[in-house]
Amino acid sequence: MTYAEIRYEVRDGVLTITLHRPERLNAFTVRMSQELVDAFDHADADDEVRAVVLTGAGRGFCAGADLGGGGTTFAYRGGAAHRDPGGQVSLRIFESLKPVIVAVNGPAVGVGVTMTLPADIRLASSAARFGFVFARRGIVPEAASSWFLPRLVGISRALEWAATGRVFDAREAREGGLVRSVHEPADLLPAAYALAREIADNTAPVSVALTRQMMWRMLGADHPMTAHAVDSRAIQERGASGDAREGVTAFLEKRAATFPDRVSADMPDFYPWWPDRPWTPLPTA
Numbered sequence: 001m002t003y004a005e006i007r008y009e010v011r012d013g014v015l016t017i018t019l020h021r022p023e024r025l026n027a028f029t030v031r032m033s034q035e036l037v038d039a040f041d042h043a044d045a046d047d048e049v050r051a052v053v054l055t056g057a058g059r060g061f062c063a064g065a066d067l068g069g070g071g072t073t074f075a076y077r078g079g080a081a082h083r084d085p086g087g088q089v090s091l092r093i094f095e096s097l098k099p100v101i102v103a104v105n106g107p108a109v110g111v112g113v114t115m116t117l118p119a120d121i122r123l124a125s126s127a128a129r130f131g132f133v134f135a136r137r138g139i140v141p142e143a144a145s146s147w148f149l150p151r152l153v154g155i156s157r158a159l160e161w162a163a164t165g166r167v168f169d170a171r172e173a174r175e176g177g178l179v180r181s182v183h184e185p186a187d188l189l190p191a192a193y194a195l196a197r198e199i200a201d202n203t204a205p206v207s208v209a210l211t212r213q214m215m216w217r218m219l220g221a222d223h224p225m226t227a228h229a230v231d232s233r234a235i236q237e238r239g240a241s242g243d244a245r246e247g248v249t250a251f252l253e254k255r256a257a258t259f260p261d262r263v264s265a266d267m268p269d270f271y272p273w274w275p276d277r278p279w280t281p282l283p284t285a
Contacts, residue, residue, distance in 0.1 A: 005032040007057070008039050013050040013200040014193060015043050015098075022058030027066035028111045033085035036115075037092045044097045047262045050200035050208075052096070053192050054119065055103040061128065064110025074139050080281040086111040086143030094118040094144075094216060097209040097263050099199055103192040104128045104179065109167065113178075114143035117152060120212065121195060124170040124179040125188045131167035151219050153177045204243040204259040206266055210234055217274055230273055237268040 007018040017039050019026035043049045056062055065086075067073050076082050093100055093115070100119040108116065109131040116122055124130075132149070134141050141149070141162050149158040157176050161168070170182045183191050199208065214234065218227045238244055242260045250257035 001038045003035050006035045014196040015049045015052045017054045019056040025060030025063035026056045027063045029066050030085050033089050036089045040092045047264050051196035052098050052100045060106040061104045061108040062112030064112045084142045089115045090118050090143040101192050103188050114145035117148035122179045124182050125185045128170045130173050132162045133165045136165035205263050206261045209263050233270050
């Protein structure tokens with residue numbers, strides 16, 4: 001796919017995906033959603049990509065859905081078979097085999113914030129603003145945020161932000177647990193890249209891919225025994241791997257590890273361990 005509304009750049013093991021409609025504060029479109037899904041597909045298939053940084057061009061991260069269609073912007077057709085474009089992006093990020101860091105450089109409103117919720121780490125510029133503004137537009141939260149947001153910040157905070165629909169600053173986002181840290185604008189991307197580099201330079205890619213999915217998937221488990229079963233299988237598989245031999249040997253020899261296994265070829269046989277969840281349209285009346 002040729003990208004028109006995002007930019008895709010890999011450098012030293014870190015992929016930067018930049019939302020690129022700066023003249024519209026990177027407002028979200030169906031085309032942007034398709035490009036983002038494609039970009040994460042490429043990232044998973046590319047062993048040179050060790051971590052992903054998602055940010056926005058210009059002074060905004062993403063101002064939400066492009067409202068150029070006026071009052072019919074959200075009048076989607078397709079009936080029960082309709083799939084929310086923001087949700088397709090969120091679910092693709094959720095499935096990512098590479099860790100995802102979001103650098104929120106400016107306003108992140110509506111889908112501009114909900115699509116970041118499946119990321120692993122969010123950092124914000126002091127100029128960032130956030131808003132789950134759906135009720136003020138006569139719609140409801142989307143991008144699977146009714147699942148993600150309460151798990152990240154708790155049900156009370158999630159409902160406060162969604163029910164009021166107010167826009168709030170980076171300090172409140174930090175206090176509420178939505179973002180890890182707040183930085184001056186010039187320091188935001190360097191801080192995000194420092195985290196990405198720490199992952200890319202020091203960890204085994206297959207281990208990170210498994211760890212990411214283990215933690216996200218266990219959020220829906222109803223008993224710790226589920227985690228114990230997956231942990232047991234994973235540590236058995238990984239413990240016999242070339243990565244484990246290299247990791248221990250490098251530690252004992254006091255040198256940097258060079259992990260041989262690759263996400264594209266060396267994921268263990270038991271992965272994925274969860275049942276498939278194909279899209280099923282809602283029944284019609």
